[in-house]
Amino acid sequence: MASSLRSQPRITDVAALAGVSTSTASKALNDTGQLREETRERVRRAAEQLGFTPDSRGRALSSGxxxxxxxxxxxxxxxxxxxxxxxxxxxxxxxxxxxxxxxxxxxxxxxxxxxxxxxxxxxxxxxxxxxxxxxxxxxxxxxxxxxxxxxxxxxxxxxxxxDDHGGAGSAVRHLLSLGRSKIAYVTGPDSHHSARVRAAATIEAAGDAFAGEPLHGEWSERWGRHAVDVLLRAQPAVDAIACGSDQIARGVCDRLRELSRSVPDDIAVTGYDNWSVMALASRPPLTTVDMExxxxxxxxxxxxxxxxxxxxxxxxxxxxxxxxxxxxxxxx
Amino acid sequence: MASSLRSQPRITDVAALAGVSTSTASKALNDTGQLREETRERVRRAAEQLGFTPDSRGRALSSGxxxxxxxxxxxxxxxxxxxxxxxxxxxxxxxxxxxxxxxxxxxxxxxxxxxxxxxxxxxxxxxxxxxxxxxxxxxxxxxxxxxxxxxxxxxxxxxxxxDDHGGAGSAVRHLLSLGRSKIAYVTGPDSHHSARVRAAATIEAAGDAFAGEPLHGEWSERWGRHAVDVLLRAQPAVDAIACGSDQIARGVCDRLRELSRSVPDDIAVTGYDNWSVMALASRPPLTTVDMExxxxxxxxxxxxxxxxxxxxxxxxxxxxxxxxxxxxxxxx
Structure with missing residues (x-):
């Protein structure tokens, strides 16, 4: 049954059922004033029985x-x-x-x-x-x-x-710890603060292992696929591609598979975002940075x-x- | 500069600046009571000058x-x-x-x-x-x-x-209008109400053009890819695959491409949801049902x-x- 037509019990109903005045009922429910515990208890039981809910707007107004x-x-x-x-x-x-x-x-x-x-x-x-x-x-x-x-x-x-700087760095340090030594970077538009910060952190963390220049494009799978073609022409020996987003990294993995390059055996790939619909659906699933x-x-x-x-x-x-x-x- | 330390102007400040009583200021700002227009205007200007914002909680309490x-x-x-x-x-x-x-x-x-x-x-x-x-x-x-x-x-x-029944039907009628005559259906678990309703509507709308039985699995790209293999063994002549979600449809398209089956020339595919990250990133982009x-x-x-x-x-x-x-x- 739709319950929207039933009216809410009021403090006066509680007071009537408990056989006390409205002000006594109010004191009992707000734990203020001087009352016998037995009275308080009777009011509380009446409130419970009626399903009375105190109006928190009163608390709000009195507390400011x-x-x-x-x-x-x-x-x-x-x-x-x-x-x-x-x-x-x-x-x-x-x-x-x-x-x-x-x-x-x-x-x-x-x-x-x-x-x-x-x-x-x-x-x-x-x-x-x-x-x-x-x-x-x-x-x-x-x-x-x-x-x-x-x-x-x-x-x-x-x-x-x-901490995007730390996040991008953590992906690169992971790649270095796996022995990767030619790390490329594919990310979003360089007009975006996050793309610039993550690219700078990647270059800094990779040091001599950084390959070429960061490749800036759109935040899309399509750009990830396209970037692989650009990259493999310029840096055929690359053994890792760090990406500025999971969407880009998923596109990178798809294109590498189409080219029969194994991920991660030939080329390891990292994403950014831990956006499950991309990171888990990617083939293979992505190592990535969760911004929490x-x-x-x-x-x-x-x-x-x-x-x-x-x-x-x-x-x-x-x-x-x-x-x-x-x-x-x-x-x- | 953080502005959190500045205190809010009160109605009494407005009244003082306008040179009226607090109750007059309140009437002027609430458009109540009998006041000269000139007085109302003076109070309004004072309120504006001080950046005074009326307390809507008063309106709330008085209106219930x-x-x-x-x-x-x-x-x-x-x-x-x-x-x-x-x-x-x-x-x-x-x-x-x-x-x-x-x-x-x-x-x-x-x-x-x-x-x-x-x-x-x-x-x-x-x-x-x-x-x-x-x-x-x-x-x-x-x-x-x-x-x-x-x-x-x-x-x-x-x-x-x-109207999921109408939605699923609209995708099938679109396929029929394109001349497709062997329409398969791939969707989520049959324990899900939405999967059952859409499957029933698909069978009803397709009539004699419905091929086989609805294939139920998970709401995932992986299931879409797998379902293609199952389907093409059982129904090799299928010319359309309607899907219960865009994720499934994207997986279907990916697998058909891997098998060098052209979408839509060999097999047309429809999704459900119009979830842009799936529907637009799919290769090719998906015809789909938007639930608005x-x-x-x-x-x-x-x-x-x-x-x-x-x-x-x-x-x-x-x-x-x-x-x-x-x-x-x-x-x-």
Whole structure:
């Protein structure tokens, strides 16, 4: 039966059933005032019997807090912001905080509208996230804000970001530890901050084992396939291809297989993202770098809870990535 | 500069700057009471100058509404619930309603906890969604609830669902219109409602053109590749393979290419989902069925707004899918 027509029990119903005044019922349920334990217990039983739920908006108004956090995202595809959001929601719900979702769809006017609405709702804090690692302009609101994944351009703001330099380096060190000595790099557009940072870290970590120049293209399987042809003409002796994303790495593996080059026996391949639909479906499955975005979301939420409680941690904070090793470097 | 330390202007600051009493300032900003237009205008200018934002919680308490909707999802991977959520958020934000995200991670205890919390926050309504099209047990709360994608087992509840029967049929009718006369079907586990519904619709729409029996396996590219081998042994003359998902269809295309069978010249292939990372990256790109989940989210939100306003539409409501045609049936 649809239950939407039943009305919610009120505190007056609880009071009537318990045979006390409304103010006594309220004190009993809020654990305030001077009451006999027997009275409190009777009120509690009446509340339970009626299925009465206290109105948390009262708690909110009296504490001056709304126990609500806004999450502003520009990332309507959600590849990066969804795990961050789920991690944040997980950490916040443990603290009885609700997460309000605001998807700006990359529209600055929409962002302004959301900010006004969140401030008007007296949210206790705001998380700002996006799909790119480029720093973004800070938002101007009189409540705590934390930036996740996309840092604020203001170095005094709290920004929780991925250590992409360390992540790209970890893949290369893994390849070196397997004895690879001619490592190429295929990645996304060099207009993207993440592509540049990971390429620089790859070159630095590979040292003399770096082969040629980083190959920049689009973040796609198609580019990965095409890059293999470009690469094998220029660097026929390459024994490893590190990639800036799992999509690119999957394309690289597909093309190498079509050319009858064995992965990893002839050429080892690494990806980046640990996006399961790419990394696990790739043939062979990809060794890759997990940015641990859900954990990033949790850390962001906990830092925001600290800031709301009055203890801010200004400045950027880089979180470590995790290397996941699979058949594309280890073989079967 | 981090702006979290600045305090918010209060209504008393606005009143002082405008040279009026607090109650006059409040009336002016809420457009209530009897005031001269000049006074209202002076208060508005003062509010603007100070960057004062009215506290919407007051509006909420006085109206008895919170202007907030909860979204309960069991789908932590988010493949299906994320577009629904974004569509719902889009429709709700246009009506100044906030969407609170509750990810139960398929844990019934977590769901109970969230329901209590949402009721205690006096949300105006709840959207329930999940990753499967199997009907689910209704939730028991004294506010309007709408089920999206995963319908309620109670036929009197409002459930907004995908017309999977029509969707699967549309792919087959497209194949028939192209002259295909031996159509096979490869899909997910027959324990899944969506796999069974789509298979039945495919058989019905294909009629005499249906080849063999539906092949049930997992929702994966690997199963798609394997199914091709099974199928071509049993039905060597097949000229079309309709698939229950884009992942399966992509695997089918990959295996056919490895066997040097041309898609679509020898065998046309259709997918289901229009999941761009599969449908567009497939070689060739997939003709597929889009479930229009974002639109489903929008419709769900609008039905919930109706229900909150007192006008419920009980019962299931099926929304149409959209056939997207690409090279896997049309060629280049």
């Amino acid at each position: 807090r709304s126990f609500t956090v806004g999450l502003i995202t520009t990332d309507s595809s959600g590849r990066f912001s969804i795990p961050i959001m789920l991690g944040a929601e997980d950490a916040l719900s443990a603290g009885e905080m609700a997460l309000v979702l605001c998807d700006t769809r990359d529209d600055p006017l929409r962002e302004q509208h959301y900010l006004k609405s969140l401030v008007s709702r007296r949210v206790d804090g705001i998380i700002v996230t996006g799909r790119r690692t480029e720093p973004r302009a800070p938002i101007d609101v009189p409540i705590p804000v934390i930036y996740a994944f996309s840092p604020s351009t203001d170095p005094d703001d709290t920004s929780v970001i991925v 975005l859900e954990e990033l979301g949790r850390r962001t939420a906990n830092l925001l809870l600290d800031a709301i409680a009055g203890s801010a941690h200004p400045g950027p904070m880089e979180l470590p990535t995790r290397l996941i090793t699979r058949e594309s470097t280890l073989g079967t | 509404r919170s202007f907030t909707v909860g979204l309960i999802t069991t789908d932590s991977s988010g493949r299906f619930s994320i577009p629904i959520m974004l569509g719902a958020e889009d429709a709700l934000s246009a009506g100044e309603m906030a969407l609170v995200l509750c990810d139960t991670r398929d844990d019934p205890l977590r769901e109970q906890h969230y329901l209590k919390s949402l009721v205690s926050r006096r949300v105006d309504g709840i959207i329930v969604t999940g990753r499967r099209t199997e009907p689910r047990a209704p939730i028991d709360v004294p506010i309007p609830v709408i089920y999206a994608f995963s319908p309620s087992t109670d036929p009197d509840d409002t459930s907004v669902i995908v 989940l974002e639109e489903l989210g929008r419709r769900t939100a609008n039905l919930l707004l109706d229900a909150i306003a007192g006008s419920a539409h009980p019962g299931p409501m099926e929304l149409p899918t959209r056939l997207i045609t690409r090279e896997s049936t049309l060629g280049t």
